[in-house]
Amino acid sequence: xxxxxxxxxxxxGLSPSASCRATEIAAVxxxxxxxxxxxxxLMNANVFVPREIExxxxxxxxxxxxxxxxARVMREVADFVGDTPLVAHNAxxxxxxxxxxxxxxxxxxxxxxxxxLLLARRLLPEAPDHKLGxxxxxxxxxxxxxxxxxxxxxxxxxxxxxxxxxxxAERHGVRRTDHALLCALQKVPAARVADWLAQxx
DNA sequence: TGCCAGGCCCTCTTTAGGGCCTT
Numbered sequence: 440x441x442x443x444x445x446x447x448x449x450x451x452g453l454s455p456s457a458s459c460r461a462t463e464i465a466a467v468x469x470x471x472x473x474x475x476x477x478x479x480x481l482m483n484a485n486v487f488v489p490r491e492i493e494x495x496x497x498x499x500x501x502x503x504x505x506x507x508x509x510a511r512v513m514r515e516v517a518d519f520v521g522d523t524p525l526v527a528h529n530a531x532x533x534x535x536x537x538x539x540x541x542x543x544x545x546x547x548x549x550x551x552x553x554x555x556l557l558l559a560r561r562l563l564p565e566a567p568d569h570k571l572g573x574x575x576x577x578x579x580x581x582x583x584x585x586x587x588x589x590x591x592x593x594x595x596x597x598x599x600x601x602x603x604x605x606x607x608a609e610r611h612g613v614r615r616t617d618h619a620l621l622c623a624l625q626k627v628p629a630a631r632v633a634d635w636l637a638q639x640x
Numbered sequence: 641t642g643c644c645a646g647g648c649c650c651t652c653t654t655t656a657g658g659g660c661c662t663t
Contacts, residue, residue, distance in 0.1 A: 450663050454645040487642055531647050532662035
């Protein structure tokens with residue numbers, strides 16, 4: 440199984456724009472089922488964090504005033520990740536911020552995203568719901584810090600990914616659980632997952 | 641001062657609506 444980079448953004452809103460930007464990024468490298476590298480930084484994009492989002496994330500405007508510039512942080516995290524295939528929980532969200540922040544430093548994403556939310560909906564349909572926090576508690580995954588901070592959430596997502604890969608092997612007999620297979624699986628209609636898994640086994 | 645989206649997926653669907661997820 441190759442190396443995978445799990446990322447998580449904290450932001451001041453839900454859709455990137457001139458006033459809606461990333462406020463924190465974390466990336467963890469996963470290899471052979473273990474976390475082998477970590478990057479985390481607050482990032483100052485000179486935007487305002489509304490009070491309800493400050494309550495959610497614990498990231499305040501005062502903290503961001505002291506943070507390094509967003510452009511410097513994005514250059515660092517892009518170097519840290521390199522060409523490693525990416526995973527995020529609800530990747531559609533993190534992908535649009537990743538692409539937006541990269542574009543602002545004149546860079547372009549070079550790899551695909553797999554989505555642990557889409558994979559969990561297919562492989563754990565019996566879960567109470569598929570929020571990251573719920574899945575972490577339900578599966579008994581390790582907690583490394585405050586929820587809704589980038590490093591803690593990216594580590595939780597990494598543990599979820601490893602658990603999903605183990606499920607593929609143990610419950611479905613799928614030994615090849617690389618990033619390309621995950622990207623293919625997340626596009627399979629939920630009703631056809633069992634047949635699809637039987638074919639790739 | 642404090643801005644509020646969008647892809648996925650199900651169904652009482654497909655000429656649509658609404659819940660789930662992310663912050």
